[in-house]
Amino acid sequence: MWIYALKRLIGAVPTLLILLSLAFFLVRAAPGGPFDTDRALPPEIEANLRAKYHLDEPLWQQYFRYLWEVAHGDLGPSFQYRDYTVNELIASGFPISLRLGALAMLVAFVFGTVAGMLAALYRNGWVDYTVMSLAMTGISVPNFVVAPLLVLIFAINLHWLPAGGYGGGAWQNLILPVIALALPHVAYISRLMRGSMIEVLNSPYIRTARAKGLPRRVILLRHAFLPAIVPIVSYLGPAFAAIITGSVVIEQIFGIPGIGRYFVQGAINRDYTLVLGVVVFYGILVIIMNLVVDLMYAWMDPRVRL
Amino acid sequence: MSAAPPGRMEVEQELEDVRQGLWLDAWRRLRANRATVVSLGVLGVVILLVLFGPWLSRYSVAFTDWDHISMAPSLASGHWFGTDYVGRDLFVRTLAGGRISLAIGIAATGVSLLVGISYGAMAGFMGGRIDNIMMRVVDILYALPFMFFVILLMVVFGRNIILVFVAIGAVNWLDMARIVRGQTLSLKQREFIEAARASGVSSITIVRRHIIPNLLGVVVIYVTLTIPQVILVESFLGFLGLGVQEPNASWGALINDGAQEMETAPWMLIFPALFLGLTLFCFNFIGDGLRDALDPKDL
Numbered sequence: 001m002w003i004y005a006l007k008r009l010i011g012a013v014p015t016l017l018i019l020l021s022l023a024f025f026l027v028r029a030a031p032g033g034p035f036d037t038d039r040a041l042p043p044e045i046e047a048n049l050r051a052k053y054h055l056d057e058p059l060w061q062q063y064f065r066y067l068w069e070v071a072h073g074d075l076g077p078s079f080q081y082r083d084y085t086v087n088e089l090i091a092s093g094f095p096i097s098l099r100l101g102a103l104a105m106l107v108a109f110v111f112g113t114v115a116g117m118l119a120a121l122y123r124n125g126w127v128d129y130t131v132m133s134l135a136m137t138g139i140s141v142p143n144f145v146v147a148p149l150l151v152l153i154f155a156i157n158l159h160w161l162p163a164g165g166y167g168g169g170a171w172q173n174l175i176l177p178v179i180a181l182a183l184p185h186v187a188y189i190s191r192l193m194r195g196s197m198i199e200v201l202n203s204p205y206i207r208t209a210r211a212k213g214l215p216r217r218v219i220l221l222r223h224a225f226l227p228a229i230v231p232i233v234s235y236l237g238p239a240f241a242a243i244i245t246g247s248v249v250i251e252q253i254f255g256i257p258g259i260g261r262y263f264v265q266g267a268i269n270r271d272y273t274l275v276l277g278v279v280v281f282y283g284i285l286v287i288i289m290n291l292v293v294d295l296m297y298a299w300m301d302p303r304v305r306l
Numbered sequence: 307m308s309a310a311p312p313g314r315m316e317v318e319q320e321l322e323d324v325r326q327g328l329w330l331d332a333w334r335r336l337r338a339n340r341a342t343v344v345s346l347g348v349l350g351v352v353i354l355l356v357l358f359g360p361w362l363s364r365y366s367v368a369f370t371d372w373d374h375i376s377m378a379p380s381l382a383s384g385h386w387f388g389t390d391y392v393g394r395d396l397f398v399r400t401l402a403g404g405r406i407s408l409a410i411g412i413a414a415t416g417v418s419l420l421v422g423i424s425y426g427a428m429a430g431f432m433g434g435r436i437d438n439i440m441m442r443v444v445d446i447l448y449a450l451p452f453m454f455f456v457i458l459l460m461v462v463f464g465r466n467i468i469l470v471f472v473a474i475g476a477v478n479w480l481d482m483a484r485i486v487r488g489q490t491l492s493l494k495q496r497e498f499i500e501a502a503r504a505s506g507v508s509s510i511t512i513v514r515r516h517i518i519p520n521l522l523g524v525v526v527i528y529v530t531l532t533i534p535q536v537i538l539v540e541s542f543l544g545f546l547g548l549g550v551q552e553p554n555a556s557w558g559a560l561i562n563d564g565a566q567e568m569e570t571a572p573w574m575l576i577f578p579a580l581f582l583g584l585t586l587f588c589f590n591f592i593g594d595g596l597r598d599a600l601d602p603k604d605l
Contacts, residue, residue: 015446022455026462136594140587142538144545144558145579148565156569245453249545253565264546267461275461279454286451 001298008294012287019283024066027272028059075277078266086277089262096166097251097258101243103178108185108239113229115186116193117220123198131190138187143246147180147253164255177254181246185239189232197228230301237293241286332523335599342595349588352581356404365395379573387577390563399560400577406556407582410471411537415529417475418536422482423525427513429483430490441487444480452477456539460548467550470543474536482528489521523600530593534586541582557582 050056054065069076075086119131154176155163162173200206201224209219248260255261259278266274336342379387379396387396429440456473463469493499494517502512537557543549544558555563557578564575 011445015450018446019450022450023458026455026458029462136587136590137583140534140590141579141583142541142586144542144565145561145583148561148568148575149579152568152572152575241451241453244451245542249542252546263457267457268547270461272461275458279451279458282454283451 004298005295008291012291015287016284019287020067020070020280021063023276023279023283024063027276028062070280075280076273078271078274078277081271081274086274089274090259090277090281093257093259093262096256097244097247097260100174100177100181100250100256100258101240101247103174104181104185104243104247105236105239107178107182108189108243109232109236111182112186112189113193113232116190116195117197117225117228119190119194120197120201121220128194132194135187135190138183139191141183143180143184144249144253146183147176147250150176150180151253164253166254166256173254173256177250177256180253181243181250184246185243188235188239192231192235193228196231197224200224200228226300230297233293233300234297236296237286237290240289240293244282244286332596332599336595339595339598341591342599345588345591345595348584349592352404352585352588353408356401356408359401360398360405363395363398365398387573390567390571390574396560396574396577399555400557400581403555403557403560403578404581404585406467406550406554407537407540407558408585410467410474410540410556411533414471414475414478414536414540415532417472418478418482418532419525419529421476422479423486423518423521425479426483426486427490427517427521430487431494431509431513431517433491433494437487441484444483448480453539453542456543457546457548460543470540470549471536474539478532478536482525482532485524485528486521489524490517493517493520527593527596527600530589530596534589534593537582537586537589 047056054062057065066076073087075090077085078089081089115131115135119128122128151163154161161176164173166173206219206224209223214223244260247258248263250256251258251260252264259281262274263278265271266278387400389395390399425440425444429437432440456477459469459473499512499516502516507515540549540556541558541561544556544560545562547559547562549556549559560578561575561582564571564573564578568575
């Protein structure tokens, strides 16, 4: 197990390096410098600015400086929000994004597994068909469509919930964004769960358990549930990445001041350092999360360690 | 008169039947799947509408009808889906947006197909060390959060339709490469490949003539599942305002416009959303159906 973990950890290093290099050189290859404004700056000022941000050094020196800074957790200044560093912007947005994402993940996991289990138990019955067509809808309709529709129905027409804003994290403000964010993953997880549950229920040891006369509830919860959720654990890595990506849109739609919002603003304003910072931050997060999921998977299913 | 031995023609016909067997079987299974058949029909209608629909209306994509601004759908004015906040006809815009979305979906899938198949087939066929290295590269790239890179690309190089689909296609080939490699590995062991090799056929020809045609089943399934994914990614970019340039707008961009006006003009949201949802829905159902039809082992 430890050797496997170590191998995976070492395997993540090149990914991380590629992530940083790609991001860095992409932004450097961008046409137009960060200080291009409508008004031409006096050359001395521009030279000073360039010196301040180390843009006057050779590229390879900038690159290593950048790696060094990232390694020390410094993502540099924001070019648009002049008074803030990217770190400060991320620090202010991340707790909010994290809360949203974690809630969505939880909702997706709970509802997805339960729905998938029900579909597997009542296979080819109406429960199964209902769950599976709902799941297909959830997969097909993207969250940037679901979110405005939810707002249209529950906020504008029914006035049950606020149409947007964070409201300091009040639960009313969180319901719609969390649903919109979780929906596609509820769908995926329920499909995965249905498939794996059917497979598990057909396996010999379940037949043995049934032959022993164990009650259905015990068979399901004690014997079938854990093996059935193994494939779902492996889905959690991609799901995490997708929820992060999704939150960019959801935060934009609901006006929630998380990282995603800064990211979109940065993209529109061409705030290279901010966009780069968020990509790097999220990239590292996704890589770490994939690592955690892989380890979890290996721990749950000893066969993958081979 | 005794039965004549089968002539050359008949033998060839028989061989043809065997060759067609897999696809005929698959087609039969596919037709039995009602959801897939309906999806094929609906998708056909959507594609026809998208291709020819814009010519039915008397308005063009960029035409602004100042007399009918943010007007609800009506037959009388010829704005069948209504108009947006500057009076552009939504029927035409939605269908023209569909052209862009579908074109990008198909083109990007093509790119990922080309790269993925050649890469995967090569890795699987070469095997050993080369395969190991090639697949390590895929693993490493796989762990990158690509959506962010696509956004970064758009931010840095501006909105450019070709870049959109190259970026998406370049990202999507990883799955294809993995699937194709796995299939190739198992195909490689088969006798007919050995026979080809024994008769001195070069590696590249074996891959091209014997391996790739046998991968077609998996590839077809994958294509129907990739196209909606690409459309989704493109709409996502469009929604963020990073897609194609105005006055053209893909479905994502239209949905974004609609979402901003939905309190006053819900039709601006509903029609593009409906088309996008329906298209993705159909593609997913067809992909599912094809998987069951071509790969019936889990039935």
